[in-house]
Amino acid sequence: MAGARTAEEAAKKVAWINDPRIRGLAYQIVLIAIIVLLGYEFIHNAALNLEKQNIASGFGFLKNTSGFAIVQTLIDYSEESSYGRVFFVGLLNTILVAVIGIVLATVIGFVVGIARLSNNWVISRVATVYVELVRNIPLLLQLFFWYFAVLRSLPNPRQSLEISGSVFLNNRGFFLPKPVFGEGAGLIGIALIVAIVATVAIRFWAHRRQDRTGRIFPVFWTGVGLLVGLPLVAFLVAGMPVTLDYSVLKGFNFVGGLRVIPEFVGLVLALSIYTATFIAEIVRAGILAVSHGQTEASYSLGLRPGPTLRLVVIPQAMRVIIPPLTSQYLNLTKNSSLAVAIAYPDLVSVFAGTVLNQTGQAVEVLLITMLVYLGLSLVTSLFMNWYNARMALVER
Amino acid sequence: MxxxxxxxxxxxxxxxxxxxxxxxxxxxxxxxxxxxxxxxxxxxxxxxxxxxxxxxxxxxxxxxxxxxxxxxxxxxxxxxxxxxxxxxxxxxxxxxxxxxxxxxxxxxxxxxxxxxxxxxxxxDGQGFMVRKSLGVTSALELSGASVCTQTGTTTELNIADFFRSNNMPYEIVAFEKNDEVVQAYDAGRCDVHSTDASGLHAERLKLTNPGDHVILPEIISKExxxxxxxxxxxxxxxxxxxxxxxxxxxxxxxxxxxxxxxxxxxxxxxxxxxxxxxxxxxxxxxxxxxxxxxxxxxxxxxxxxxxxxxxxxxxxxxxxxxxxxxxxxxxxxxxxxx
Missing domain, CATH: 3.40.190.10 (Periplasmic binding protein-like II)
Known part of the structure; x- marks a missing residue:
């Protein structure tokens, strides 16, 4: 206490120029000024040089008509749409691959990671071989392998593999019937929302009751029953308003229905199978980081191996797993930019590829593209940090 | 990347x-x-x-x-x-x-x-290559076809113009590298391979059976x-x-x-x-x-x-x-x- 006071008094006595706070502030202002100046100089210089070389610049090109087609679009798009629209088409395609890839990679990764620790010799060896083989082969090669291996082994549209005339598989993709919602279909949606709310409420109630009385309520099966049952009842009550739009072979290709293009399948497979190897190692490390005493203690309390893993080991392992897992999610998202190699129309392919080439505005297009990847990465990080905070050890 | x-x-x-x-x-x-x-x-x-x-x-x-x-x-x-x-x-x-x-x-x-x-x-001019087995003799019969081509070229735009002006639906699959275009076409991903006619002659040589493919007579653009x-x-x-x-x-x-x-x-x-x-x-x-x-x-x-x-x-x-x-x-x- 006394020391602190003398330091404070000393700080009052020194001249402002020697005040560490003012000095620190001054250094920071100078640093920021330098950065701003460098940034300005960089942009100014680039603009000047572009002008000198007669290269068009500015963001006006985003309003121009694109004039080219894209094989997979999640939003309405035609050749008459603008380059700005192309950007959104590409962005959504990237997000679609990233989200599905992350989910798949996580599932495969957790299964394989746990399998590597299995006492069953065959299972653990198979998992080890998978991890060591796949993570040591460059992703681009795997991408080509999955795309061309899958493509070459599939028949042409006229000789499609089919299931009862409604589901088709050929080298143009995977064709499913598309549900078409008629009048009254809104009731099904309402039923689904009610079911979700009810499931959450029941889970909350069951938790409270278990805390109070120790009795376990089968939340999972009740939830499944609600989520499937309620919409089904609504479907019947509303007079079955949903019809199916089947894919039909017309000319060269199938028309109508829901279609998954082979490029998408190839990319998702390659990304998730590759990233899953790293996730498997992270999961294995996380589980090994939990002291074996925890498992023994759990067994001695009478918990079986399943609940022990689920309730004791995994929650503690998650704290070790989540931070490196975030990096893997970011890697997967960024690796999805390899899509262009196999013609999947992601952001890099259609926007930083075709649009850049049509307009020649490399600086603007790449700036936008980099900002998008930065944004996607930051959003993923934020979410994972929030989840990490939730999973963190709560001291009471 | x-x-x-x-x-x-x-x-x-x-x-x-x-x-x-x-x-x-x-x-x-x-x-x-x-x-x-x-x-x-x-x-x-x-x-x-x-x-x-x-x-x-x-x-x-x-x-x-x-x-x-x-x-x-x-x-x-x-x-x-x-x-x-x-x-x-x-x-x-x-x-x-x-x-x-x-x-x-x-x-x-x-x-x-x-x-x-x-x-x-x-x-040069842009042309189309198809499998002989399809029995197609003119580019105007390509309604609904899948077209493989290379991204970042004029071909992408020409294909769009050609199919739109003839009111034909189509699907374009655009690869970054030419070799993948040829491979994908060879693997049957597309019915049509489209690029400059000279390029089609050159790339036909890279296919498994060059004789099974035919270059259609239409030239759809000036290149x-x-x-x-x-x-x-x-x-x-x-x-x-x-x-x-x-x-x-x-x-x-x-x-x-x-x-x-x-x-x-x-x-x-x-x-x-x-x-x-x-x-x-x-x-x-x-x-x-x-x-x-x-x-x-x-x-x-x-x-x-x-x-x-x-x-x-x-x-x-x-x-x-x-x-x-x-x-x-x-x-x-x-x-x-x-």
Whole structure:
């Protein structure tokens, strides 16, 4: 206490120029000024040089008509749409691959990671071989392998593999019937929302009751029953308003229905199978980081191996797993930019590829593209940090 | 990802390197002792490396001809293989001195990229290749087809125009590299492979059974292919432009790599001016008077490089067609050396 006071008094006595706070502030202002100046100089210089070389610049090109087609679009798009629209088409395609890839990679990764620790010799060896083989082969090669291996082994549209005339598989993709919602279909949606709310409420109630009385309520099966049952009842009550739009072979290709293009399948497979190897190692490390005493203690309390893993080991392992897992999610998202190699129309392919080439505005297009990847990465990080905070050890 | 990094580096270079690519490419080239020429990584007949790393093709020969004109030595050229996406940025940033990579001369490329096309080495047009087994005889029967092509090219836009103007639905699958386009088409991902007709002849050779595929008669676009240089460097622009003209003029005058030494003694004033025995036309482009002699002697005239790389006696077997001299009903025409 006394020391602190003398330091404070000393700080009052020194001249402002020697005040560490003012000095620190001054250094920071100078640093920021330098950065701003460098940034300005960089942009100014680039603009000047572009002008000198007669290269068009500015963001006006985003309003121009694109004039080219894209094989997979999640939003309405035609050749008459603008380059700005192309950007959104590409962005959504990237997000679609990233989200599905992350989910798949996580599932495969957790299964394989746990399998590597299995006492069953065959299972653990198979998992080890998978991890060591796949993570040591460059992703681009795997991408080509999955795309061309899958493509070459599939028949042409006229000789499609089919299931009862409604589901088709050929080298143009995977064709499913598309549900078409008629009048009254809104009731099904309402039923689904009610079911979700009810499931959450029941889970909350069951938790409270278990805390109070120790009795376990089968939340999972009740939830499944609600989520499937309620919409089904609504479907019947509303007079079955949903019809199916089947894919039909017309000319060269199938028309109508829901279609998954082979490029998408190839990319998702390659990304998730590759990233899953790293996730498997992270999961294995996380589980090994939990002291074996925890498992023994759990067994001695009478918990079986399943609940022990689920309730004791995994929650503690998650704290070790989540931070490196975030990096893997970011890697997967960024690796999805390899899509262009196999013609999947992601952001890099259609926007930083075709649009850049049509307009020649490399600086603007790449700036936008980099900002998008930065944004996607930051959003993923934020979410994972929030989840990490939730999973963190709560001291009471 | 690698491509993205390359592009980013290129973008940053644009920002930082002040005017690395300023006036005076000819002086720069003379100083460093070789020409850096951007070419296609693999298009038989135009630009293709063999297993020993020797490049062959029309586009490659144009680079060599410029080297012959500048240095009197066809080996003083280094090749940079570039994808369709990278090519113009590589030229803009000064990574290469000239681009000779089957690039179509279009208005937007000529006016908004800061580049100049120096002439037309090959008059091409976009065509379609399909499997014979489909029984298709005209491009107008392709309604609903899947089309494989390369991204970052004029072909993507031409396909869109063609199918839209004929009210035919279609699907386009665009790959970054040509080899993947060919593989995907071969694997049956697409019914149609579309690119410049010359390219289709070249790529048909890469397929498992070239005989099973047919190139449809329709040509849906004009694709004048030519070398490209940076805008605002007239000296270098003239060198590349006149290299091409010299080759066409040589063919027109009957000067070939074999008879060029005899032709030097010719009394024909046009030949004398071309080969530098009369007048001082090399001075105008800051080169020696034997610039055109070197081109013809070391590389050949236009007809020679056409026949050697893509002509009827090569695997590609393309006839002169539009690329015949104007005197023979084609479009190849060069202003006179005078």
């Amino acid at each position: 690698k491509k993205a990094i390359v592009s980013v580096v290129v973008g940053v270079t644009l920002g930082v390197a002040a005017t690395a690519a300023s006036a005076g490419t000819l002086d720069d080239v003379k100083a460093k002792g070789f020409i850096q020429c951007g070419v296609n990584p693999g298009l038989p007949g135009f630009s293709n490396p063999d297993d020993k790393g020797n490049w062959t093709g029309i586009d490659v020969d144009v680079c060599r001809a410029v080297a012959a004109a500048v240095f009197g030595d066809t080996t003083k050229v280094k090749f940079t293989p570039l994808s369709a996406k990278e090519r113009f940025t590589a030229l803009q940033t000064g990574e290469i001195d000239m681009l000779s990579r089957n690039s179509t001369w279009t208005m937007s490329r000529d006016t908004s990229l800061g580049l100049n096309f120096t002439g037309i080495t090959y008059y 004048p292919l030519g070398p490209v240089v940076r805008q605002g460097d007239d000296g270098w622009f003239n060198v590349v432009k006149w290299t091409l003209f010299a080759m066409v003029n040589a063919e027109e005058l009957g000067v070939t790599s074999k008879n060029v030494d005899e032709m030097k003694a010719s009394e024909n004033p046009e030949i004398k001016r071309l080969l530098g025995t009369e007048g001082a036309f090399g001075e105008g482009i800051a080169l020696g008077n034997d610039w055109a002699y070197n081109i013809v002697k070391m590389v050949g005239n236009y007809g020679e490089i056409f026949d050697a790389n893509v002509g009827p006696d090569t695997p590609l077997g393309i006839s002169r067609g539009l690329n015949a001299l104007w005197k023979n009903g084609g479009l190849q025409y060069a202003p006179p050396v005078r």
